[in-house]
Amino acid sequence: MSAPTTRVTELPTAWMREHLHEALAIYGRAMGYGESVVAGRYGYAVQHTDRPGFRAVGAFAGGPDGEHLVGFGYGYLVAPGQWWHDQVKHALDRRTAKRWLPGGFEVCELHVDPDHQSQGLGRQLLHALVRDLPHPAALLSTPDADTKAFRLYRADGFVDLARNHHFPGDARPFAILGARLPIGSPAT
Numbered sequence: 001m002s003a004p005t006t007r008v009t010e011l012p013t014a015w016m017r018e019h020l021h022e023a024l025a026i027y028g029r030a031m032g033y034g035e036s037v038v039a040g041r042y043g044y045a046v047q048h049t050d051r052p053g054f055r056a057v058g059a060f061a062g063g064p065d066g067e068h069l070v071g072f073g074y075g076y077l078v079a080p081g082q083w084w085h086d087q088v089k090h091a092l093d094r095r096t097a098k099r100w101l102p103g104g105f106e107v108c109e110l111h112v113d114p115d116h117q118s119q120g121l122g123r124q125l126l127h128a129l130v131r132d133l134p135h136p137a138a139l140l141s142t143p144d145a146d147t148k149a150f151r152l153y154r155a156d157g158f159v160d161l162a163r164n165h166h167f168p169g170d171a172r173p174f175a176i177l178g179a180r181l182p183i184g185s186p187a188t
Helices: 013-018 020-031 035-048 083-091 094-100 121-130 148-155
Strands: 005-011 055-063 066-077 105-112 137-143 159-165 174-180
Touching: 005 013, 005 066, 005 121, 013 020, 013 055, 020 035, 020 066, 020 105, 055 121, 066 121, 083 105, 083 137, 083 159, 094 159, 105 121, 121 148, 137 148, 148 174
Parallel strands: 105 137
Antiparallel strands: 005 055, 055 066, 066 105, 137 174, 159 174
């Protein structure tokens, strides 16, 4: 019997819309959110698929019963009037906001099912998501703690834009991070 294989691929927007419940279940398990939080996220995720520059990637584990989604990521061009953009703009000092937000790509979601973490899938998803983007920077927020995700972003060149930020609806502090694209470029 052979070991299961995993592949990472870009996902068509229509596929992502059809499989949002499946993807958001992974989001809930990875973030430790309950079913009500996950259910409340669905409407926002659908809206995100219509944003300019939307791009999605997925990680699929294969076995004798076929493939199933074990991780995903998506993002889009960040713009004024979007909830995350406006929250982050207020969290950053003016100079930092002016240098990082215009034309940036928000890595909105990037999650790997806990049963499939620590196998390099998060890094593969991140790299696939931002590969060849025509944007100057990738931006994201992540819980402000020593987590696998935080260490991954740091190792791939993300720098602090703000720390200990509290988004409405979540008691945990978040770090707002940015990386110049392509990943590995100087943060300037």
